[in-house]
Amino acid sequence: MQKAAIEKNNEAIAAQLAPVGRETVQDRVYSELRRALIGGLFEPSQVLTIRGLADALVTSTMPVREALGRLITEKALEALPNRSVRVPPITxxxxxxxxxxxxxxxxxxxxxxxxxxxxxxxxxxxxxxxxxxxxxxxxxxxxxxxxxxxxxxxxxxxxxxxxxxxxxxxxxxxxxxxxxxxxxxxxxxxxxxxxxxxxxxxxxxxxxxxxxxxxxxxxxxxxxxxxxxxxxxxxxxxxxxxxx
Amino acid sequence: MQKAAIEKNNEAIAAQLAPVGRETVQDRVYSELRRALIGGLFEPSQVLTIRGLADALVTSTMPVREALGRLITEKALEALPNRSVRVPPITxxxxxxxxxxxxxxxxxxxxxxxxxxxxxxxxxxxxxxxxxxxxxxxxxxxxxxxxxxxxxxxxxxxxxxxxxxxxxxxxxxxxxxxxxxxxxxxxxxxxxxxxxxxxxxxxxxxxxxxxxxxxxxxxxxxxxxxxxxxxxxxxxxxxxxxxx
DNA sequence: TCAAAGCAAGTGTGATCACAAATCATAATC
DNA sequence: GATTATGATTTGTGATCACACTTGCTTTGA
Missing domain, CATH: 1.20.120.530 (GntR ligand-binding domain-like)
Structure with a gap:
């Protein structure tokens, strides 16, 4: 029973290696849009389309629409009654x-x-x-x-x-x-x-x-x-x- | 040219009718989960699955996953490294x-x-x-x-x-x-x-x-x-x- | 000439499918 | 007998498709 020894070895390995993690496309889209928003790359009142952003970011619409939804809930973007989304205007x-x-x-x-x-x-x-x-x-x-x-x-x-x-x-x-x-x-x-x-x-x-x-x-x-x-x-x- | 008359008639109609609006399935799922969360219907540390919620709410997975994503960004839910989501534990x-x-x-x-x-x-x-x-x-x-x-x-x-x-x-x-x-x-x-x-x-x-x-x-x-x-x-x- | 109807392109939403990763149960091995 | 390996099931993720609504333009009719 060398359980303790194995355990210790595993710990030694864990100390050396950094957790690799996984990053989804949605996360990258989200961070990218965040960065753009905080940096002010989008103008106030500018409307954004899912397909347009998907093309610009070279992905499909799926990750983009979920990222947009998240940004809307944090009030970083605004959902208009027409179902289009824009960056909120300045008042x-x-x-x-x-x-x-x-x-x-x-x-x-x-x-x-x-x-x-x-x-x-x-x-x-x-x-x-x-x-x-x-x-x-x-x-x-x-x-x-x-x-x-x-x-x-x-x-x-x-x-x-x-x-x-x-x-x-x-x-x-x-x-x-x-x-x-x-x-x-x-x-x-x-x-x-x-x-x-x-x-x-x-x-x-x-x-x-x-x-x-x-x-x-x-x-x-x-x-x-x-x-x-x-x-x-x-x-x-x-x-x-x-x-x- | 009875334009003014038509315009006036339209205004009269508008005064009577309330805007109907449209509510997406995603919105309903989101509100429902919100209500459940604020009301404390989910226990701390409980894990939620997309398909499980979709079955419970009798929809497909699509509106549920987007609603979950939104709730995660407002820290109402927590995304674990395993990509499963749970309601945050109490500490x-x-x-x-x-x-x-x-x-x-x-x-x-x-x-x-x-x-x-x-x-x-x-x-x-x-x-x-x-x-x-x-x-x-x-x-x-x-x-x-x-x-x-x-x-x-x-x-x-x-x-x-x-x-x-x-x-x-x-x-x-x-x-x-x-x-x-x-x-x-x-x-x-x-x-x-x-x-x-x-x-x-x-x-x-x-x-x-x-x-x-x-x-x-x-x-x-x-x-x-x-x-x-x-x-x-x-x-x-x-x-x-x-x-x- | 101009306004309104009609058509066409574009857009968001939801469903379904394919795939990869995770989880769990069973079986194999020391 | 406990631990590791293996397989099946479940789960999240992304892509694609179908549908409904919006929008902008063209065409038609007065």
Whole structure:
């Protein structure tokens, strides 16, 4: 009876090997659409068709329709009464609504994270900050995609530290919903001669490294409010112009 | 050219007729599963199969699998690495996590609602309260299903008044996630000689009718915390018993 | 000339089939 | 007699098809 020995051997093997996992086509479609949505690759009010996306992603309609259904339930997309689906349009009310929810939930998440982030996590977000600075140093080529990605990594590295399996998916849903709006804001920033976004992130980092939950929350609120208030004023200006 | 007359006639018809709308099988399956989940008809850790549900609901597998996918993305169900799906098990961490999120978000929603509920809405929730009392009056037959439904109506009538299209779906997701737990708690209440649940609701109503947002929030927190803390202590007792 | 009817292409939804992976029960082996 | 191997059944996944509804365009009739 060498059961114990075999068991131990198996454990040794398990320690060496990473679980391979399986990724369905539907999962890939879903992640791809998510990425596009958060990155703002789709415009607000744009309608999406199952077959069109299936062609673009080179699969059949089946994985696409299931991914679309999932995105609709998280309000990342909108099902019209005609049964067609579109990315939700931007309205003033929706903008305010989203910002309020984000302040509430992401604020809570960062306050929780402030007490739980160790030097390891702090180092990680500092690395992301450094990458950001590096990118800005050679500013001749402004890479909006990379900017969005880094911003996302920075925030979610923090949120992951909050230790709440319930809050994080909600934050993801909020990002999904505000993604299309934010992209518009970022472009507007670019052409309006943007101020230094990184300074907000630096303030967050210093607050977190001193475990100052209150300061972290306030810095975060300032950070995420900026594009919303910017977009808000721009929207109001457009509305006023349309009325004339 | 009788265009104006025709137009007017069409408007008259439209005023009489209600839009019929269309409901897909998938939608019905989804609502049905939602109802079952919130009502706690499924036990925590129970695994669900597509074909099994399709048979139970007398449809094909197609609408069921899409509905399951949607429920998985809102964390109402859990996809195991084996690709089977189950209703998430109860753990202490998850319980605390859910309660914290519910206090945060539902608290905010009721605070917003406090400023926005008119006499009309107040009357509606008072009606629900009256129904509750009436049900308790003939207490020989305790109808847990009806209790759950009334509780849900009471809370969501309030949340609907908060005027946030972003917060409400999040609250629904939270109810979906805590539904299976709550049912366990309600059964436990029943057999432990429950205290009057309605008193918490009465306090909420009085706070709302005086537009006292702070009091409303506190009463709500007390209301939703009760089953969680109860279940929490019960779970800890079980864990201690299992360890011996 | 213009509006309304009719036709055609496109789209979502549900059913069915094929296939691969997982699970379970039975049999074979040490 | 316990453990491993093998086979059958079940299950999820993706593809394809049929049907109904929508949409946009063309044609027809006044």
């Amino acid at each position: 003033l009310e929706r903008l305010d609504d989203l910002l309020r929810a984000r302040i509430l939930i992401e604020g809570e998440a960062i306050a929780l994270a402030a007490a739980r982030m160790g030097p390891r996590q702090i180092a990680t977000i500092e690395t992301i900050l450094a990458e950001w600075d590096e990118m800005r140093a050679l500013k001749h080529k402004k890479d909006v995609d990379r900017e969005v990605t880094l911003n996302q990594s920075f925030h979610f590295e923090i949120y992951r530290s909050c230790g709440s399996a319930v809050l994080i998916p909600m934050i993801e849903s909020l990002w999904l919903q505000s993604g299309p709006c934010i992209r518009v804001a970022i472009y507007a920033f670019s052409e309006a001669g943007e101020v230094d976004t990184a300074q907000y992130h630096r303030r967050i980092v210093t607050a977190l490294s001193t475990q100052d939950a209150q300061a972290a929350r306030e810095s975060l609120v300032a950070d995420i409010s900026r594009p919303f208030t910017f977009l808000r004023s721009k929207l109001q200006a457009n509305a006023a112009k349309d009325q004339t | 202490l961490e998850r319980l605390d996590d859910l309660l914290r999120a519910r206090i945060l978000i539902e608290g905010e929603a009721i605070a917003l609602a406090a400023a926005r509920m008119g006499p009309r809405q107040i009357a509606t929730i008072e009606t629900i309260l009256a129904e509750w009392d009436e049900m308790r009056a003939l207490k020989h037959k305790k109808d847990v299903d009806r209790e759950v439904t009334l509780n849900q109506s009471f809370h969501f009538e309030i949340y609907r008044s908060c005027g946030s299209a972003v917060l409400i779906p999040m609250i629904e997701s939270l109810w979906l996630q805590s539904g299976p737990c709550i049912r366990v708690a309600i059964y436990a209440f029943s057999e432990a000689g429950e205290v009057d649940t309605a008193q918490y609701h009465r306090r909420i109503v009085t706070a709302l009718s005086t537009q006292d947002a702070q009091a409303a929030r506190e009463s709500l927190v007390a209301d939703i915390s009760r089953p969680f803390t109860f279940l929490r202590s019960k779970l800890q007792a079980n864990a201690a018993k299992d360890q011996t």
